[in-house]
Amino acid sequence: MVSNTVRRVGLSVAVVAALTSVAACGGSDDGGKAKSGSGGDSVAKASPIAALIAVQKKTGNAHSAKVEGTTTMGSAMSMKQSGVMDWSDGITGTMQITQTGGAMADTMEQLGSDGTMEARYFKDGYAVDMGEAMSQQTGGKRWISYSYDDLAQMGGASGAALKEQMENTTPDQGVKSLLASGDVKKVGQEDVRGVSATHYSGTVDVADLTAKNAELDADELAALKKQLADAGITTETVDIWVDGNDLLVKKTERGRMKTGELNSTVFYSDYGTKVSVERPPAAQTVEFTELMKQQQGAIGGAAS
Numbered sequence: 001m002v003s004n005t006v007r008r009v010g011l012s013v014a015v016v017a018a019l020t021s022v023a024a025c026g027g028s029d030d031g032g033k034a035k036s037g038s039g040g041d042s043v044a045k046a047s048p049i050a051a052l053i054a055v056q057k058k059t060g061n062a063h064s065a066k067v068e069g070t071t072t073m074g075s076a077m078s079m080k081q082s083g084v085m086d087w088s089d090g091i092t093g094t095m096q097i098t099q100t101g102g103a104m105a106d107t108m109e110q111l112g113s114d115g116t117m118e119a120r121y122f123k124d125g126y127a128v129d130m131g132e133a134m135s136q137q138t139g140g141k142r143w144i145s146y147s148y149d150d151l152a153q154m155g156g157a158s159g160a161a162l163k164e165q166m167e168n169t170t171p172d173q174g175v176k177s178l179l180a181s182g183d184v185k186k187v188g189q190e191d192v193r194g195v196s197a198t199h200y201s202g203t204v205d206v207a208d209l210t211a212k213n214a215e216l217d218a219d220e221l222a223a224l225k226k227q228l229a230d231a232g233i234t235t236e237t238v239d240i241w242v243d244g245n246d247l248l249v250k251k252t253e254r255g256r257m258k259t260g261e262l263n264s265t266v267f268y269s270d271y272g273t274k275v276s277v278e279r280p281p282a283a284q285t286v287e288f289t290e291l292m293k294q295q296q297g298a299i300g301g302a303a304s
Contacts, residue, residue: 048184048200051242056175058246063088066270067095074260077104083119086275090123093275111137120277124148127280141286150289177238178202190241192249193267197241204236236262247271 064086072078083095099105099115108115112133119128125147135142178184178200187199236255243249253264279285 048186049179051186051198051246052175052179052184052200054246055240055242055248056179062247062271064093064271064273064275065268066273067093067266067268069264069266070100071265072261072263073102073257074262075102076260077102079104084273084275085121091121092123092277093121094277095119095121120280122277122279125150127285129280135284138286138291141284143280143285144288144291145280145285146288150287175240177204177236178240181205187239192241192243193269195243195249197243197249199239199241201237201239204238205234 064084066082066084068082070078070080077099078101079097079099081095081097083093085091085093085095095118097117097119099108105115111130113131117128117130119126125145127143127145129143131142134144181202181204183204184200184202187201190197190199234256236253239250239252240248241250248268250268251264251266253262255262
């Protein structure tokens with residue numbers, strides 16, 4: 001029988017793994033593979049708008065990167081993550097996620113977990129290794145598999161939004177946000193982990209989001225506004241740091257969500273790194289929908 005705690009963890013993990021992927025890629029802007037030279041006009045020499053356009057265009061030539069960061073969402077959760085992501089054809093990759101505080105960490109502790117898990121992302125969904133603690137309560141099944149289609153059906157409108165975001169998110173949304181905000185400024189040149197980078201900053205007001213610089217079409221603008229609104233974000237401050245090759249090396253986001261304050265910091269490196277993701281062993285994997293059915297069956301049996 002699946003305990004209520006396992007069910008809560010299963011639901012929470014769905015959110016955590018999804019948000020980790022979105023934080024790693026959906027709110028960022030990554031350029032093409034790094035080259036030895038500056039390759040022409042550097043973002044450091046361009047106007048803020050021209051610089052952001054250059055970075056956004058470079059994204060089309062990028063396929064993957066190493067990612068490392070931290071995310072805090074009010075009292076709900078705080079976590080750190082590291083891994084590799086590929087966005088050449090949907091989002092694929094692997095991330096090591098560690099809960100460092102909040103309600104999610106408390107829930108996982110109740111299950112006997114140390115708060116560390118591995119997430120593997122595929123075009124049609126993702127799987128999360130919950131470790132031995134989960135395995136002991138699910139008959140040896142330590143992996144929970146989540147289908148985007150199933151999450152969309154179970155989550156209603158918000159589930160459909162999550163499915164769309166996970167399947168189509170590309171690493172240039174942060175740049176698009178700044179372009180659409182009409183509030184972009186060049187802060188200056190700063191050091192990011194030993195790399196000289198140009199710092200740009202802007203504030204995105206969802207209610208007043210406009211394509212003032214005509215760099216986003218109506219569909220892109222509508223999709224961006226919907227993405228932020230679905231997350232409960234009304235105002236968000238986005239900062240990006242770009243190296244001399246027009247490649248993003250750091251991104252931060254600060255704002256308010258339905259669950260409280262959002263603070264996210266992500267570092268990017270090793271563009272073009274190889275990403276290979278394998279499905280977890282079937283014998284050690286349980287579908288999230290099956291966990292829900294087991295829980296419902298347990299409740300129904302107790303009621304009778």
